Amino acid sequence: MLYLLFTAILLLAAFSGIGSISEKLFKIRNEFISLRILISMTVLATAFTAFSFFGPINIYVEVPILFLGTAAFFYFKDYLKYWDLMVSYNHLFLAGLFIILFAGSFYPFILDHFGYYVPTIKWISEFGLVKGISNLDLLLGQMSVWHIFQAGFSSFSDIFLRMNAILLIVYLIYSIERKSWIHLIFIPVLFFFAQSPSPDLAVIIFSLMILNEIFAANKNRALLFVLSTFVFAIKPTMIWVPIFTFLYILLELKGSIKALIPGFLLLIVFVIKNLWTFGYPVFPVQIGSMGLSWMPNKEILRISSEIAIQKTYDMQYSAEEISKFTFWDYVKNWFSIKGLKSKIHILFIATLIIFTVFCFLKKKRIYTSLLVSILIKSFVVLLFSAQYRFFIDVFFVSAFILFYEKISRKTAVIFFTTLSLTAFLFLSFPTVLKTLVPSFRLGNFMLGFQKSQIIKPSHFKLERYKTYQIGNLRFNVAEGYPFSFDTPLPAISPQFLQEDYDAGIFPQKISDDIKDGFQWIKMSDQQKLQLKKVLEELKQK
Secondary structure, three states: OHHHHHHHHHHHHHHHHHHHHHHHHHOOOOOOHHHHHHHHHHHHHHHHHHHOOOOOOOHHHHHHHHHHHHHHHHHOOOHHHHHHHHHHHHHHHHHHHHHHHHHHOOOOOOOHHHHHHHHHHHHHHHOOOOOOHHHOOHHHHOOOHHHHHHHOOOOOOOOOOOHHHHHHHHHHHHHHHHOOOHHHHHHHHHHHHOOOOOHHHHHHHHHHHHHHHHHOOOOOHHHHHHHHHHHHHHOHHHOHHHHHHHHHHHHHHOOOHHHHHHHHHHHHHHHHHHHHHOOOOOOOOOOOOOOOOOOOOHHHHHHHHHHHHHHHOOOOOOHHHHHOOOHHHHHHHHHOOOOHHHHHHHHHHHHHHHHHHHHHHHOOHHHHHHHHHHHHHHHHHHHHOOOHHHOHHHHHHHHHHHHOOOOOHHHHHHHHHHHHHHHHHHHHOHHHHHHHOOOOHHHHHOOOOOHHHHOOOOOOOOOOEEEEEEOOEEEEEEOOOOOOOOOOOOEOOHHHHHHHHHHOEEEEEOOOOHHHOEEEEEOOHHHHHHHHHHHHHHHOO
16 A cells, blocks of 8 residues: 555656646646646547557656656646645545555456456567467457556556556545535446556546536537547447447537547557558457458467457356357346346446437437437447446446436435445455355455555465477466466467367467567477467366
């Protein structure tokens, strides 16, 4: 916690300073410190993404940014904003700050933390964006802009990767600055994302702040649209945010199209980034092929699509069984999955119905625009991979729209306190959560409270791996663990080695320099035998 406090002070000051520079540079009018930090994050993430095509985002990038931001923080006297916040809401802010730091200090338990989040940040901080990296590990083809942003602060100021806890503090500040108290209620629910660099927390917070700004009649077209496209760049399943913002600008503000240019430029950077790492414009959609030589193998993509469909049904049916479903089988089985997820699916549809009725009763264009945007997003998710984690944001949006005008500060503080205590009970004593919700699998990976986290956040170390070579690729594989979160690069997880073996292909370096990227080749009989021996050896560990 003490380490996180230092991290929070340093990063909030630096982000505020960079935000002030950005506002002066782009002539943005803004009076809120929380929005200033969001502007800073968007600018830095875009700049880091562009720079990472040419080299790593490491300490040589981080230290100058921290120095520049902190200097600007004092030069523009941004500290006065924090002082006003402390004077006016000292008890609420300090209590919220302590609670968030405590929540962020627990062990990470989201599996993507080990298999996707941390490896992505390691690649960016050591090499930058690597062409065709999806051939090495398909998941790495995503290279979320949120992880590129976090890589820029992972060498010194945020080595434990708790940027999500910092963002929760920003969200707390926003709720207080805007006096929009419903956001206080959302914060404890998001505590379960605070220990990992999960992009889910980022897009939920960004989207709720953008939504609040629109309903508060913010007329800064360029700012709203660029922030909304940033959300999409972090996680494309949030497509409703730029659609809604575009409709708001078009129908309510009726401004010049020039205001949309910064947002479209960010989208261009996003598409180029995906083409470079994945070979298609949007991960993992296999549309828009440009015939790039480093595109993933079609068999690997087919396997990935099958797994995505199986995850829709919580891996309770095989891909072959699902392929034989009728339309009604798809629907019935989705609602009758064993465990918690079927209840979430039912709640999702019920929420959509309630939300639709509410928006129709309002009879205002802004509600209709939001409804259309949410329905488009829901249709896209249900069409490609109807996993509950892809539509969790709909619950937050619906709750905001239904209750944001009805929640007082006193009510919000009561809910915030109650939900925070409940969240800490589950985080500190995960056996309680596993007993109450046996089907919540992540509960099995939660380790509870450790005394050491009072000083620094709890984190895992494995540092066990073996090195192999097939063709011109010398690679590392974690020993006795399915993910390569702290394995030296280049690292490949056993699952992807097995998929490569089944497909009869294997990644190879395009040149001696890893930065030049990877492409796949068909394995020779000798190479296939080599890979088979590797897999057999790993199974014995």
